[in-house]
Amino acid sequence: MRITCPLCGTRDRxxxxxxxxxxxxxxxxxxxxxxxxxxxLHLRDNPAGETxxxxxxxxxxxSWIEVTRNTVTHAILGTRLxxxxxxxxxxxxxxxGDLREIKPQATKPEPKGTEE
Amino acid sequence: xRYSGFKVIAEGLGGNKGWKPAWRDPDPKxxxxxxxxxxxxxxxxxxxxxxxxxxxxxxAVLEKGYLGGGNVGRNTTIVRAxxxxxxxxxxxxxxxxxxxxxxSELNYNVMHSQRGLINLFHSDGQRDAFxxxxxxMINQGDDAELLDREGVRRLLPYLDFEQTRFPIYGGLxxxxxxxxRHDAVAWGYARGADRRGVxxxxxxxxxxxxxxxxxxxxxxxxxxxxxxxxxxIIVAGRSGQVxxxxxxxxxxxxxxxxxxxxxxxxPVIDHVVSFGMGxxxxxxxxxxxxxxxxxxxxxxxxxxxGNLPMVEHVMEAGMTLMPMIGKAKVLRSWGGIMxxxxxxxxxxxxxxxxxxxxxxxxxxxxxxxxxxxxxxxAHLMATGESHEVARRFRLDRFVTGHLLDEExxxxxxxxx
Amino acid sequence: xxxxxxxxxxxxxxxxxxxxxxxxxxxxxxxxxVAPLRGQKTKLAAALKKLxxxxxxxxxxxxxxxxxxxxxxxxxxxxxxxxxxTLAGLAALTDQTDGWARIRLEGPGAADVLARLxxxxxxxxxxxxxxxxxxxxxxxxxxSPAPGIFDIMVFRSMAxxxxxxxxxxxxxLAARAAV
Ligand SMILES: Cc1cc2nc3c(=O)[nH]c(=O)nc-3n(C[C@H](O)[C@H](O)[C@H](O)COP(=O)(O)OP(=O)(O)OC[C@H]3O[C@@H](n4cnc5c(N)ncnc54)[C@H](O)[C@@H]3O)c2cc1C
Ligand SMILES: [Zn+2]
Numbered sequence: 001m002r003i004t005c006p007l008c009g010t011r012d013r014x015x016x017x018x019x020x021x022x023x024x025x026x027x028x029x030x031x032x033x034x035x036x037x038x039x040x041l042h043l044r045d046n047p048a049g050e051t052x053x054x055x056x057x058x059x060x061x062x063s064w065i066e067v068t069r070n071t072v073t074h075a076i077l078g079t080r081l082x083x084x085x086x087x088x089x090x091x092x093x094x095x096x097g098d099l100r101e102i103k104p105q106a107t108k109p110e111p112k113g114t115e116e
Numbered sequence: 117x118r119y120s121g122f123k124v125i126a127e128g129l130g131g132n133k134g135w136k137p138a139w140r141d142p143d144p145k146x147x148x149x150x151x152x153x154x155x156x157x158x159x160x161x162x163x164x165x166x167x168x169x170x171x172x173x174x175x176a177v178l179e180k181g182y183l184g185g186g187n188v189g190r191n192t193t194i195v196r197a198x199x200x201x202x203x204x205x206x207x208x209x210x211x212x213x214x215x216x217x218x219x220s221e222l223n224y225n226v227m228h229s230q231r232g233l234i235n236l237f238h239s240d241g242q243r244d245a246f247x248x249x250x251x252x253m254i255n256q257g258d259d260a261e262l263l264d265r266e267g268v269r270r271l272l273p274y275l276d277f278e279q280t281r282f283p284i285y286g287g288l289x290x291x292x293x294x295x296x297r298h299d300a301v302a303w304g305y306a307r308g309a310d311r312r313g314v315x316x317x318x319x320x321x322x323x324x325x326x327x328x329x330x331x332x333x334x335x336x337x338x339x340x341x342x343x344x345x346x347x348x349i350i351v352a353g354r355s356g357q358v359x360x361x362x363x364x365x366x367x368x369x370x371x372x373x374x375x376x377x378x379x380x381x382x383p384v385i386d387h388v389v390s391f392g393m394g395x396x397x398x399x400x401x402x403x404x405x406x407x408x409x410x411x412x413x414x415x416x417x418x419x420x421x422g423n424l425p426m427v428e429h430v431m432e433a434g435m436t437l438m439p440m441i442g443k444a445k446v447l448r449s450w451g452g453i454m455x456x457x458x459x460x461x462x463x464x465x466x467x468x469x470x471x472x473x474x475x476x477x478x479x480x481x482x483x484x485x486x487x488x489x490x491x492x493x494a495h496l497m498a499t500g501e502s503h504e505v506a507r508r509f510r511l512d513r514f515v516t517g518h519l520l521d522e523e524x525x526x527x528x529x530x531x532x
Numbered sequence: 533x534x535x536x537x538x539x540x541x542x543x544x545x546x547x548x549x550x551x552x553x554x555x556x557x558x559x560x561x562x563x564x565x566v567a568p569l570r571g572q573k574t575k576l577a578a579a580l581k582k583l584x585x586x587x588x589x590x591x592x593x594x595x596x597x598x599x600x601x602x603x604x605x606x607x608x609x610x611x612x613x614x615x616x617x618t619l620a621g622l623a624a625l626t627d628q629t630d631g632w633a634r635i636r637l638e639g640p641g642a643a644d645v646l647a648r649l650x651x652x653x654x655x656x657x658x659x660x661x662x663x664x665x666x667x668x669x670x671x672x673x674x675x676s677p678a679p680g681i682f683d684i685m686v687f688r689s690m691a692x693x694x695x696x697x698x699x700x701x702x703x704x705l706a707a708r709a710a711v
Contacts, residue, residue, distance in 0.1 A: 007590045007605075008663065009591065011665070012651035012652075014425035014666070015651065018414045018415040019528070020528060021369070038514050041458060041514075043366065044367070044369045044529070045356070045360075046368060047356075051416060059666040060664045060665060061605040061606055062606070071419070072417075072418045074417065074419055
């Protein structure tokens with residue numbers, strides 16, 4: 001199996017560390033109900049076919065990569081940097097009333113840089 | 117007598133034309149009391165104990181391929197009861213006791229061989245951990261002996277004790293641990309269930325689960341619809357897919373585990389040896405082949421074959437531990453699809469759908485569990501109550517936080 | 533105060549030769565990791581230009597005389613053999629000089645030696661190319677400074693293992709050639 005790192009190019013599977021389903025990049029809010037955490041940490045679609053998961057180019061450039069691949073054929077169908085992935089956190093937004101007492105912590109706005 | 121030395125000779129002279137199949141090959145009936153999805157070790161033992169312990173015989177086992185074609189016929193056959201956590205301990209202890217009576221129970225030679233299992237350790241900290249595990253095993257009523265380096269050397273003189281990375285400090289010996297012939301276990305249970313009236317239906321893939329008003333009513337299969345008020349999902353690596361037919365998402369991710377066997381050699385490895393630090397374990401089959409394996413390939417997969425980096429890793433670990441095997445030629449390697457849970461422990465439970473039960477999450481340790489899993493799943497399906505040695509294998513433990521993380525590696529499916 | 537003896541990472545391990553292949557240590561150059569600060573990439577490029585260098589693309593090394601800059605990861609490069617002071621304020625600069633062992637493999641068949649240890653196709657690894665990959669089980673930075681020459685960087689703590697692995701592969705290759 002060879003995986004294409006968006007930066008380094010196509011590399012041997014052994015250069016990469018496997019983390020798990022791409023859902024790991026969609027961490028629920030701190031105040032989410034236990035069911036949301038269970039969903040995030042434990043439950044999996046586990047498809048026989050196309051899936052998306054997170055790989056780390058550990059022996060290479062240290063980028064986190066979202067890989068789209070086929071779990072039956074081991075074909076790699078596409079890759080992108082996790083930083084360029086669209087978050088699907090909305091998956092874990094539960095109905096009002098579901099939320100427990102703990103309020104999500106207010107996050108500081110990101111300092112705005114002038115990236116060229 | 118159906119099988120005897122005389123019969124083997126007589127059949128050999130007569131062209132082996134007189135053997136009869138060991139079980140029937142029935143067509144599915146339109147309705148059963150109980151349907152078991154999956155004809156692996158666990159599905160077959162469940163059907164057997166439903167009939168034997170609970171007198172229920174109007175049962176079908178539906179298998180999409182052939183009996184024993186899944187993990188039950190692909191594993192490295194280590195049978196042991198050396199668990200540490202309450203919940204796992206009593207279950208595997210019960211299973212080992214069932215193993216010890218299995219051949220007379222089934223009247224079938226499953227080649228269960230209690231040749232002793234040795235788990236090696238390589239540091240003071242690991243020795244302490246193993247001493248503690250050994251005490252837990254003894255408290256459970258099972259056997260354990262802590263060996264020092266010389267104790268290991270007496271049993272396994274061929275190991276490389278001086279390797280710089282993992283010098284061998286000693287080992288935990290579990291004398292009642294050992295191995296068995298994997299597919300014979302499936303065949304033994306299959307024949308026993310068949311004789312009690314269970315229909316074993318091969319080439320019958322379940323494609324849908326029928327549910328009405330929150331109750332299961334039957335299944336759809338490639339051989340037509342079959343009705344039943346109770347259905348058990350016992351499909352190991354395919355658990356996620358079959359559960360999805362009932363609208364469920366499981367705490368399971370499917371991963372490949374590879375295994376290897378060499379050409380037949382004269383007896384050289386008398387025990388089951390486990391080298392945890394190198395992710396390597398080995399035993400010698402009665403045919404003489406060295407049977408060994410390592411860790412998962414680590415990525416989610418439904419391909420029953422793995423990749424080369426893990427092959428290399430396993431070979432390296434083997435050479436590190438016992439350089440003497442270096443010249444043995446590997447005959448075959450293969451893979452099986454493991455149902456990995458986020459705490460490494462199994463699930464034997466009802467689901468939120470009435471009449472639908474699930475037995476899964478065996479990770480790569482489900483062969484030794486075949487007898488007790490069938491025993492407990494049968495108990496659950498027949499009585500509606502969890503068996504006392506399996507009561508912690510609940511599906512909801514992941515929400516409630518009652519995880520059984522034997523290895524302490526945290527909530528990541530592939531790390532157990 | 534105790535007088536500490538300065539040792540290079542591969543002291544007493546290198547050089548070694550095997551037929552026409554040589555393995556030797558590269559010493560004396562300052563190594564600085566350069567991570568551009570947000571919004572400073574243009575100014576950083578200008579500062580690098582004064583050194584005769586530029587910001588490298590992935591898998592590239594840019595060299596001028598003794599100085600070079602190698603891409604080592606997302607928004608990160610290693611400046612080797614140059615004073616980083618002129619980049620201050622434009623990038624996060626971290627001295628890495630004592631953190632790495634730098635080893636040069638040179639001679640006919642060098643790529644075949646590495647083929648035993650590195651999962652990359654190095655037959656086409658030309659000057660100007662660089663890669664982050666692995667040497668055996670070690671993380672590595674691999675640089676091609678000139679045809680047939682490979683500069684290998686591994687963590688200093690792994691110097692002995694790296695030398696052992698490389699020397700072993702050199703000997704195995706030579707033995708095979710002799711058959
Ligand atoms: C390489 C390897 C080494 C192992 N080593 C050990 C070991 O040393 N010790 C140990 O204790 N365990 C070991 N295991 C684990 C053990 O083999 C499994 O945990 C156990 O066999 C799983 O249960 P099973 O026998 O019921 O699974 P399986 O035999 O896989 O049975 C599941 C059955 O369900 C069928 N099925 C799936 N989907 C459908 C459907 N839709 N309709 C109908 N049927 C379906 C499949 O075809 C299959 O036959 C190992 C596994 C592998 C792969
Ligand atoms: Zn990369």
